[in-house]
Structure formats: C-alpha cells, structure tokens
Amino acid sequence: MLMHWALPMLEELLPEDIVGDLPQAFCNPHLEFNEEVESLPCYNALTGDMLFRSPTPGARRVSRQALRRLFTRGVDIRWNKALSRLSKTEDGMGVILEFEDGHRFEAERVLGADGVSSKTRALLAGAERARPQRSGFLFATGITRYGDAEKTEAILQTHPVAALVMGTSSVGAVGTMAVDDPQDKSTWTTFWVKIWRGKPVHLRDQEALDYIGRETRALSGVFQSAIDWTPEGSRVFIDEMKYWVPVSWDNLGGRATLAGDAAHPMLIYRGQGLQHCITDVRNYVDSLVQVRGGGAKAAKAMQDFDDEVVARGAKAVRQSLQEAEKSFDLETIRKMLMVTQGHGRSA
Numbered sequence: 001m002l003m004h005w006a007l008p009m010l011e012e013l014l015p016e017d018i019v020g021d022l023p024q025a026f027c028n029p030h031l032e033f034n035e036e037v038e039s040l041p042c043y044n045a046l047t048g049d050m051l052f053r054s055p056t057p058g059a060r061r062v063s064r065q066a067l068r069r070l071f072t073r074g075v076d077i078r079w080n081k082a083l084s085r086l087s088k089t090e091d092g093m094g095v096i097l098e099f100e101d102g103h104r105f106e107a108e109r110v111l112g113a114d115g116v117s118s119k120t121r122a123l124l125a126g127a128e129r130a131r132p133q134r135s136g137f138l139f140a141t142g143i144t145r146y147g148d149a150e151k152t153e154a155i156l157q158t159h160p161v162a163a164l165v166m167g168t169s170s171v172g173a174v175g176t177m178a179v180d181d182p183q184d185k186s187t188w189t190t191f192w193v194k195i196w197r198g199k200p201v202h203l204r205d206q207e208a209l210d211y212i213g214r215e216t217r218a219l220s221g222v223f224q225s226a227i228d229w230t231p232e233g234s235r236v237f238i239d240e241m242k243y244w245v246p247v248s249w250d251n252l253g254g255r256a257t258l259a260g261d262a263a264h265p266m267l268i269y270r271g272q273g274l275q276h277c278i279t280d281v282r283n284y285v286d287s288l289v290q291v292r293g294g295g296a297k298a299a300k301a302m303q304d305f306d307d308e309v310v311a312r313g314a315k316a317v318r319q320s321l322q323e324a325e326k327s328f329d330l331e332t333i334r335k336m337l338m339v340t341q342g343h344g345r346s347a
Contacts, residue, residue: 001067002040002162004059005345006275009282018070025066027175030182031160033060040343041159044330045167045220051333054270054342061161063178083119086110088252095255110256111284113277116242118262125249132242132265137324138201139268140194140212140238142230143177149185151229154222156185165223167330170216171195172223192226194219197328200240208236241267243321246313254302257309259284264313269323270338272316272346280309315347 003010011019023029031037040054085098089106097105112120121130146152155174162175173193180187196216203211209230218224230236246264251257260277287305291298319337326332333339337346 001064001274002056002059002061002271002343003274003278004056004271004343006278007058007060010278013278013282013285018073021070022060025062025070027061027063027177028161028179028182030179037160039159040162040164042164042166042338043158043221043223045165045170045172045223046330048221051166051330052339054338056343059343061175083114083123086120086123086252086256088255092253092255095252108255109288110252112256112258112262113260115261116244116265118258120256121244121249121258121262124251124256124258125247129247130244130249132244134200135241135243135267135321135324136197137241137267138196138198138238139241140208140236142192142209142227142234142236143189144191144226144230144234145187145189146229146231147186148229151225152185152188152190155190155226158222165219165221166327166333168217168220169196169328170219171327172219174223174226190226192223192230194227195241195324195327201238202240203238205234205236206232208238209234211238212236241324243267243317245317246310248306248310251302251306254299257284257302257306259309263309264317266313266317266320267324269320269327269336270343270346272320275345276313276316276347279312283308312347319346 038056038059040056042051042054043049044051081103082100083097084100087096088094089096093108095107095110097107097110099105110120112118112124114120116132118130124130156176158174160176162173165172171194175191176188177191178189194212194216198215201211209227212227219227242265244265249258259280261273263280264276266273283305287301290301323336323338326336
C-alpha cells in the first residue's frame, strides 16, 4: 500500500512511539528517498518506453501486515467476532452490538471500518443498499521471493519501489514488498500485479497462477517475467475488484457511522483508498473533539461527518472507476488523472 497525501494527517493522529516506529512497516526502510524514488513510473507496454511518471512526494510504500501489527500495539482487540445486530440503548445514549456467538457489548459510539463487504454498513444502510458492486475488473497479485539476486535486480531496474505498465488489454505492476538483508537481494520479497477485464473468479495460489497463464494475455518485458518466475508455493490471489458508491445510512442518532472501505470501497487506481480512510479518521476525531470540548450537539456533528464522508467518498469512488476504464488504451491513458494530476488528492 502507498501512503502519500494523507501521511501527514496519519502522523498527527498517532502516538509518538508509533510514529517513531513507522519505518518498520516500510517495504524498504533502507532506501534513500529522493524525487525519483518518490514517484511512480509507468511504461508503455508496446515500446517499453516511459509513458509517464506520477510524482508522489513524501510517499512511503508500506506492508499491510506490518502496518497492522504496528497499529494494533496496545489496543484491546476482541478477535473472531461476527457482528449480527446494532441497536440504540433505551436511553439513546449508546449502542448495543450483538454478535453471532451471542455476546453483547454496549458502546458509547460505533465506527464501522470492517472492509468492502462491511456488516456494519449492511446493518446501517440495509443489506440491499449496502451491497458492493462488481466492477468487471479482475485483480491478481503474487507475493514472490525468487531467491535470485539477478531476478530481484530486474524488478528494481524498473523502479526501486514500484512501477506500472499500461497500453494493452492488461495493466501490470511490479515492486518491492520486503527487504530482509539490504546487502543480499536474493533474500528480498517482491510482488507483481495484473489487472484485466474478465469473468469474475476467486482463485488462490497455483490455481490462480495457472489461470493467469491460460486465460490472460501476456504482459511485456520484466512485468511478464515476474509472473513467469513465480516460485512454486508462492501466495497468488485473483479476485474481482468491487466498489460501493456511498449513500446515506442510519447513524442511530449520531451514535454509529462508517469509515474506510466500509464507507467508500474503491478501485486501487492512484492509491486513494487508504488516503481517504485516514481522512475519515482525522475528521471523526475532529467531530468527537467538537462534541466533547466545544459543546457541539452530537447528532448534528456526526450527521455533518456522515454527509462529508458520503460526498467525498462518492466522488473518489467514481473517479477510481473512470481511471480503470481509461487504463487499457494509449489514447485514453493520457486523459487519466494519474497522468494529468499525479497521485494528488482525488476529492
């Protein structure tokens, strides 16, 4: 995942010790960051030439798992809980959460951040209105450790962090996932990505890799080599990207709301999803401060929060769909926001 325009917000939200350890989640914390490293190049799939370079000043690519480990430090988490019902307390001053295992929990407020297929969203907006939509775009990724410094170096030659390729019926990407020993590239973990239009499938590992080779058109150069080199036993995933254009939901009198992919799941183009998630949290905290410190009425403050999330999220989701539609043809690629505006804020 790429953290870019929302990174300063994130650092303001986190405790100092977590901010200090944030480099532990970087895919390559040993890099010397400069203008070239803080950019995302895209190559022409037909010629191999540079198609465009998207500036990402201050950006850092992070490991999702490493970031999750860091952010859960010191947090009281109850794992393996499946939400089944939300309701207001009798006095309206709290929310009762009921879980499939029969457990009940009473909270002052609920912030649902439970992903693309959010149960919280289904309970607040209704199952039908909350249903994520199919995009028609398939997303495949492979996490690879080649054990071969030359193969890793071939990936790095495209860019030290990550690079894209566009211009045919598929979009591709390669990059660095983790660096164990900065002096020995045979120990590095890399990744590849492939996006195309197709029938919805959900496959993993060797079955997914076989499907890609059998059913999709080859990419060019090292972007295809990265897939071909995938060692047996590597983690490979294929799924259809889904989205949901947010609409208003019942916030239980200002006591329950949504954030992140639960509020506005979008396609991965321009890496906007994580940035908007961080923005949601910053705005949520600001709303709570208004209520507790400034005397603002809770219901009004939280309704204002919801309205802003819906408006901003809807615009960002639609933009991600438009970016995907433009990414498979050289003429329309030039009109992408990624080309004209880089990785800047989408909404």
